Amino acid sequence: MKKLLLIIIAINLLYCKGKAFDENQKVKYYPSEKYFESNGVVEIDLYNPNINFKKIYRRVNELHVNDSTPYFEITHDDTLRRIMPLRNDWGHGSSYNILGISKDSIWKENGYPITELYKLLKKHYENCGKNPQYSISAEKAWVEVELDTNATGSDLEKALLNLTNIFDKLNRTHADTLELKVGLSYFSQIPPPPPPPKDAENINIGI
Amino acid sequence: MKFTAKTDGSDPAPARTPFNSSGNIITIRFNLAVATDATLAIDLAGTILHESIHAELHRLKLTNNSGPNPLPASLFNWYMQMWSFYEAINNEDFDDPLDVLNQTAADSQHNLMAFRFIDPIASGLREFDENSYPLDNYKHYVWSDGLDEYGLDAGYITDNELTRLSILSKIVRDDNHKNTCD
Numbered sequence: 455m456k457k458l459l460l461i462i463i464a465i466n467l468l469y470c471k472g473k474a475f476d477e478n479q480k481v482k483y484y485p486s487e488k489y490f491e492s493n494g495v496v497e498i499d500l501y502n503p504n505i506n507f508k509k510i511y512r513r514v515n516e517l518h519v520n521d522s523t524p525y526f527e528i529t530h531d532d533t534l535r536r537i538m539p540l541r542n543d544w545g546h547g548s549s550y551n552i553l554g555i556s557k558d559s560i561w562k563e564n565g566y567p568i569t570e571l572y573k574l575l576k577k578h579y580e581n582c583g584k585n586p587q588y589s590i591s592a593e594k595a596w597v598e599v600e601l602d603t604n605a606t607g608s609d610l611e612k613a614l615l616n617l618t619n620i621f622d623k624l625n626r627t628h629a630d631t632l633e634l635k636v637g638l639s640y641f642s643q644i645p646p647p648p649p650p651p652k653d654a655e656n657i658n659i660g661i
Numbered sequence: 662m663k664f665t666a667k668t669d670g671s672d673p674a675p676a677r678t679p680f681n682s683s684g685n686i687i688t689i690r691f692n693l694a695v696a697t698d699a700t701l702a703i704d705l706a707g708t709i710l711h712e713s714i715h716a717e718l719h720r721l722k723l724t725n726n727s728g729p730n731p732l733p734a735s736l737f738n739w740y741m742q743m744w745s746f747y748e749a750i751n752n753e754d755f756d757d758p759l760d761v762l763n764q765t766a767a768d769s770q771h772n773l774m775a776f777r778f779i780d781p782i783a784s785g786l787r788e789f790d791e792n793s794y795p796l797d798n799y800k801h802y803v804w805s806d807g808l809d810e811y812g813l814d815a816g817y818i819t820d821n822e823l824t825r826l827s828i829l830s831k832i833v834r835d836d837n838h839k840n841t842c843d
Contacts, residue, residue, distance in 0.1 A: 518672070
């Protein structure tokens, strides 16, 4: 009986990892609290062992298509972070407003290591249209996170924790007026399509 | 073809043109949270042309490349090969048949646009800007409508070339020439 009780406690502890919440805990919202005010907010549990990055991506977009607001919850250092991922399926945002990141790289210009994230986030959010390859304004800037399709919810948690921590540092220099918008993607892992016909470059398409 | 608008702060796409397999009307829906008053007229013009080409490529798929202005046969065949290729992948990746259709249309059409529609769209933007500069000055506005990642993956464009075109685009953006829509 004692053994069974210990097992139940252990399972509960594992399941609740990162989800403990007390009233004194600080809560941060990304992009901001107003995005969570609709009735249809739905949490996607990053600690569900049956979910991988591709399934999370699909779930996020399904919820948006059905006019719900998906979000993730991450607890770390006494702060509960609520993150609403953007819709990021078959429509496409303007490339210059996107800062693409993976586990170890930043996809902008010829690429940067993830260790330069603060520098690139600052450049992206403070660009205001100066460099045409970076965001047109801080309001339209967003970050696209790509992980391996088989990555776990915990892997995504780690990537989002790193991103929010570095973003918060930048945001403090802007009196916390910036909003972090995040989308998910696995575009670079989709296999290439069949090549174009050999003569196609010279074909007149009539426009 | 019909234009509509909505405001959705959780969608970073300035416009969407869903594939409609059941009716005769193709709708282009602008997102006013992204395509705002502050958006440059040339950017908005680029989005309208980009979405209109999606609408036309939807029509060509639905009518099996019937006129007016069908695609040359080899290009249409490639478009259909890509359609089948992406449909197989998306059938695995998505549950909703509508998601499969829209994702398949976007993937195959963006590849086609990155390969063969950069110059025609840039030419349209140049005309919109009263032919103020050479064609290369307008190509950044076309690539940055989500076509650059397809072009980079397929080797149609390089990062260095995209940087060069982005620098040229500043001349269009920063000059004193006033477009009636600015």
